[in-house]
Amino acid sequence: MQEQQTLAVLQDKTDDTFYKDLFYAGTEQEYRAAITAAGESVSSFLQNNKKPFSGITPAALLAQFNTIDFDTPLPDYESLLEEVNTLYIKHATAFHLPQYIAHLNCPVVIPALAAEVIISAINSSQDTYDQSAGGTFMERKLIDWTGAQIGFDTACDGVFTGGGSQSNMMGLLLARDYYALEFLGHNIKMDGCPAEASRFRIFVSDKAHFSNQKNASLLGLGEQAIIKIDTDNRFRMNAVKLEAAIKKELELGNIPIAIVATAGTTDFGNMDPLQEIGRLAGKYKLWFHIDAAYGCGLLLSDKYRYLLNGIELADSVTVDYHKSFFQPISSSAFLVKNKLHLNLIKHHADYLNPKEQDYDELPAQINKSVTQSTRRFDALKLWFTLRLMGKQQLGAYTDTIIETAEKAACMIEEDGAFKLLSHSDLGVLVFRYYPADMTANPCEVNQYIKKALFFSGEILLASTKVNQAFYLKFTILNPLTTIDDIRHILTAIKECGKDYVKDL
Numbered sequence: 001m002q003e004q005q006t007l008a009v010l011q012d013k014t015d016d017t018f019y020k021d022l023f024y025a026g027t028e029q030e031y032r033a034a035i036t037a038a039g040e041s042v043s044s045f046l047q048n049n050k051k052p053f054s055g056i057t058p059a060a061l062l063a064q065f066n067t068i069d070f071d072t073p074l075p076d077y078e079s080l081l082e083e084v085n086t087l088y089i090k091h092a093t094a095f096h097l098p099q100y101i102a103h104l105n106c107p108v109v110i111p112a113l114a115a116e117v118i119i120s121a122i123n124s125s126q127d128t129y130d131q132s133a134g135g136t137f138m139e140r141k142l143i144d145w146t147g148a149q150i151g152f153d154t155a156c157d158g159v160f161t162g163g164g165s166q167s168n169m170m171g172l173l174l175a176r177d178y179y180a181l182e183f184l185g186h187n188i189k190m191d192g193c194p195a196e197a198s199r200f201r202i203f204v205s206d207k208a209h210f211s212n213q214k215n216a217s218l219l220g221l222g223e224q225a226i227i228k229i230d231t232d233n234r235f236r237m238n239a240v241k242l243e244a245a246i247k248k249e250l251e252l253g254n255i256p257i258a259i260v261a262t263a264g265t266t267d268f269g270n271m272d273p274l275q276e277i278g279r280l281a282g283k284y285k286l287w288f289h290i291d292a293a294y295g296c297g298l299l300l301s302d303k304y305r306y307l308l309n310g311i312e313l314a315d316s317v318t319v320d321y322h323k324s325f326f327q328p329i330s331s332s333a334f335l336v337k338n339k340l341h342l343n344l345i346k347h348h349a350d351y352l353n354p355k356e357q358d359y360d361e362l363p364a365q366i367n368k369s370v371t372q373s374t375r376r377f378d379a380l381k382l383w384f385t386l387r388l389m390g391k392q393q394l395g396a397y398t399d400t401i402i403e404t405a406e407k408a409a410c411m412i413e414e415d416g417a418f419k420l421l422s423h424s425d426l427g428v429l430v431f432r433y434y435p436a437d438m439t440a441n442p443c444e445v446n447q448y449i450k451k452a453l454f455f456s457g458e459i460l461l462a463s464t465k466v467n468q469a470f471y472l473k474f475t476i477l478n479p480l481t482t483i484d485d486i487r488h489i490l491t492a493i494k495e496c497g498k499d500y501v502k503d504l
């Protein structure tokens with residue numbers, strides 16, 4: 001009986017179809033057919049999805065998942081792609097349409113998509129040279145290029161990460177470990193947090209990204225370590241209040257270790273005063289991290305690059321190419337001004353990057369990565385993009401977006417039906433529908449507008465709260481978006497608002 005079973009398996013393996021799904025020289029035809037079919041699904045997404053969202057409710061969508069049985073594989077790609085189309089592509093959010101104006105999702109450029117084909121098939125892992133070879137040097141060259149755009153010299157270094165939250169975490173990790181080693185003679189990597197760590201304090205603006213709180217908590221400092229500084233009328237960190245807060249914490253016996261400035265806030269797209277904050281970081285000997293997850297796009301623009309002046313003062317910087325460089329998710333990087341600081345986190349694994357290894361002979365990016373070992377070659381997407389389009393073309397897209405956003409801001413401001421909270425250095429506008437004669441609760445009206453437009457699928461807006469009040473939010477990241485698109489969106493918002501008020 002047992003012999004017969006073994007034989008059956010052996011016979012199976014000699015069958016031509018047994019290995020047909022493995023990627024190797026013998027399946028090149030299958031590979032091409034599958035990629036072509038997948039590409040056609042993408043084409044039909046572009047042709048068929050004319051609204052940013054289908055409007056389907058979670059309940060209706062979930063119901064379709066009940067029939068899926070993983071124990072019964074589908075017969076071919078045709079049925080597979082049909083299923084994926086029904087469950088996913090048909091309802092997927094279309095970031096490339098101007099009517100998608102919600103979150104920080106940029107439309108992507110084609111060279112990066114072509115790179116994706118290579119990235120996943122060749123499947124290099126960026127942790128060590130023996131798993132990536134040229135990939136390691138391409139990543140390093142892009143890091144050096146980004147460092148040079150920031151204004152860092154050749155002492156800079158960095159690593160691609162999965163996103164801005166992860167890059168920000170590296171910034172706070174280095175800040176924490178650097179402070180402890182330099183000023184307390186304490187090695188956190190080896191010995192854990194010292195007692196003083198409960199008094200470590202990190203200064204951010206009250207519009208900084210929430211990942212700072214999460215990261216402080218993950219780093220064992222607690223959210224209590226985060227001191228939020230009030231912002232000015234354009235929602236930028238107030239440097240005078242920052243200095244007062246640093247002094248106050250010192251008086252309380254706490255230990256300021258770092259300032260995180262935001263270059264491009266998620267809610268307003270404005271820049272904290274980087275030069276003033278950098279000066280304070282120098283004066284009080286604090287680690288200076290700049291979260292340029294969003295604002296890094298200004299590095300591409302000759303016209304608006306000046307808005308980032310002072311970024312070169314940072315000890316470390318977060319850049320999200322998947323926010324502002326038209327790259328598909330994921331593509332982000334963490335940079336440090338002085339590469340020696342990365343030694344604070346270096347760990348030697350005997351099987352990957354042993355201590356005795358000569359890193360000139362065998363470089364290893366894993367020395368710079370905290371939360372990833374096996375790591376995608378995302379850098380190739382940016383390589384394709386910059387080599388084919390150049391910084392100039394990307395910069396022209398960025399300029400167009402900024403100019404559209406400014407025109408949109410003026411349009412909202414001049415329209416009596418709306419109230420705009422602030423102009424933006426980049427492309428985020430926070431406002432609400434609020435005609436002078438409206439008696440309805442403005443928070444309720446605007447909540448209704450957002451939800452109604454979402455489930456119509458016609459327009460996807462974001463929202464945020466400012467002083468507990470609900471506001472609508474535009475994030476303009478698409479160079480294709482015209483001022484006519486904006487006008488159309490604003491008209492739809494007004495109509496929706498009027499409907500709500502009428503039905504009360």
Ligand SMILES: *Cc1c(COP(=O)(O)O)cnc(C)c1O
Nearest residue numbers: 163164165166209266291293294
């Ligand atoms: C989006 C964003 C982040 C987080 O980046 P992810 O790539 O989403 O992890 C951090 N900071 C700012 C200012 C952001 O806008």
